[in-house]
Amino acid sequence: STFYYRYHTLEDIYDWINRTAHDYPDKVKAILVGSSYEKRPLYALKLSLNNRPNKKAMWIDCGIHAREWISPAFCLFFVHYSLSFYNINAEMTQILDNMDFYVLPVMNPDGYKYTWTKNRMWRKNRSPQKGTSCIGVDLNRNFDANWCTTGASPDPCTEIYCGPFPESEPESQAVANFLRSHKESIQIYLSIHSYSQMLIIPYSCTEDEAENHSELYEMVKTAADNIKRYYKNIYTYGAGAQIIYLAPGGSDDWAYNLGIKYSFTFELQDRGKYGFLLPPSDIQGACNEALLAVKTIALKVMEKP
Ligand SMILES: Nc1ncc(C[C@H](C[SeH])C(=O)O)cc1Cl
Ligand SMILES: [Zn+2]
Numbered sequence: 001s002t003f004y005y006r007y008h009t010l011e012d013i014y015d016w017i018n019r020t021a022h023d024y025p026d027k028v029k030a031i032l033v034g035s036s037y038e039k040r041p042l043y044a045l046k047l048s049l050n051n052r053p054n055k056k057a058m059w060i061d062c063g064i065h066a067r068e069w070i071s072p073a074f075c076l077f078f079v080h081y082s083l084s085f086y087n088i089n090a091e092m093t094q095i096l097d098n099m100d101f102y103v104l105p106v107m108n109p110d111g112y113k114y115t116w117t118k119n120r121m122w123r124k125n126r127s128p129q130k131g132t133s134c135i136g137v138d139l140n141r142n143f144d145a146n147w148c149t150t151g152a153s154p155d156p157c158t159e160i161y162c163g164p165f166p167e168s169e170p171e172s173q174a175v176a177n178f179l180r181s182h183k184e185s186i187q188i189y190l191s192i193h194s195y196s197q198m199l200i201i202p203y204s205c206t207e208d209e210a211e212n213h214s215e216l217y218e219m220v221k222t223a224a225d226n227i228k229r230y231y232k233n234i235y236t237y238g239a240g241a242q243i244i245y246l247a248p249g250g251s252d253d254w255a256y257n258l259g260i261k262y263s264f265t266f267e268l269q270d271r272g273k274y275g276f277l278l279p280p281s282d283i284q285g286a287c288n289e290a291l292l293a294v295k296t297i298a299l300k301v302m303e304k305p
């Protein structure tokens with residue numbers, strides 16, 4: 001169906017979440033992990049296609065930044081692909097027999113709604129701030145990882161506002177709480193963003209190297225090589241502070257420091273031609289590329305002794 005190759009309103013995504021959980025009651029569970037500032041629910045879908053007990057899990061969040069519409073599109077695509085190709089695609093079957101997935105399709109629903117109704121280029125959440133009419137916190141500067149140092153701003157009127165304190169926002173707090181309470185089973189963290197076609201590993205919040213840097217680097221290099229080989233598209237890869245910018249308070253760095261040693265941020269298509277306004281005709285290609293990177297990383301982690 002063409003459903004997965006179009007962008008969807010927040011309401012349609014909520015309907016899709018409920019329908020998917022309803023249609024696959026023994027494989028998919030909708031977990032309410034929290035709510036947004038404007039009291040919209042934050043649902044994560046737990047995919048468990050093989051009822052082998054105590055499987056490790058991968059966490060994937062989408063839509064932390066409102067204008068990055070390809071991100072939620074990938075989360076929907078990924079859930080659909082997993083359910084449709086289990087016992088059909090060998091690699092996906094191997095992964096799903098070994099690993100559960102937690103997929104949070106829209107981490108910033110208030111912001112996402114706002115991009116459909118008021119301002120397509122909105123990035124932050126929609127929480128009002130004291131002493132100013134400026135709205136919103138950059139949720140990817142609100143996590144407790146070198147919080148609000150160079151690369152974030154204490155000014156609520158900027159796009160990279162870190163918030164009044166770490167985890168000040170209901171959305172970042174919900175994700176941090178869930179990861180804290182599931183850190184024994186969640187082995188891989190992945191946050192989906194756009195644009196610029198990058199596969200980012202820790203750290204972004206400091207120039208220091210992550211302790212398993214060479215292992216993480218090898219994983220994203222292999223993933224980027226696969227994307228080049230199968231889809232003729234170029235993704236750059238490496239530590240955030242090296243390849244994009246020094247920036248603190250990101251979810252991937254925080255998850256890494258929590259102990260989730262396989263932590264990644266993907267920046268999907270494109271490289272600037274359309275940027276955040278990636279046309280629906282490019283959704284399929286962007287999602288296929290991201291899926292290949294997810295498979296590459298999942299298989300590498302499974303191979304680890
Ligand atoms: N830890 C991080 N990982 C990735 C990024 C890049 C995204 C790209 Se939109 C951002 O700027 O929030 C930023 C940070 Cl702070
Ligand atoms: Zn029913």
Ligand SMILES: [Zn+2]
Binds near residue numbers: 182
């Ligand atoms: Zn739980």
Ligand SMILES: [Zn+2]
Binds near residue numbers: 064065193194
């Ligand atoms: Zn982003």
Ligand SMILES: [Zn+2]
Binds near residue numbers: 193194
């Ligand atoms: Zn981005």
